[in-house]
Amino acid sequence: MAKSTAERQAEYRARRDTAAHGDGERRLNTWMSTAAHLALKRIAKRYGLTQRGMLEQLVLAEDEKIVAGLDIETPEWDRYFRIGTVRR
Incomplete structure (x- = not known):
């Protein structure tokens, strides 16, 4: 039986704990002010990076x-x- 989208997403997120050569990654989910968001976008673009x-x-x-x-x-x-x- 095929996995549901939720099951695939849960497995993906579980793998992130051991990503980056075993160091893992942490999920950050937050709101920020529009001014800070726009500044982050500008700075990232200036340096050729992702946000x-x-x-x-x-x-x-x-x-x-x-x-x-x-x-x-x-x-x-x-x-x-x-x-x-x-x-x-």
């Missing part, structure tokens, strides 16, 4: 800047890297 690629570059560049200013042996380092972790 996803541009957003990833912007986020990673800011993260690198923050990490460069932190000392690994400080509570600030620990606090920064605790952000976004799942507590159980």
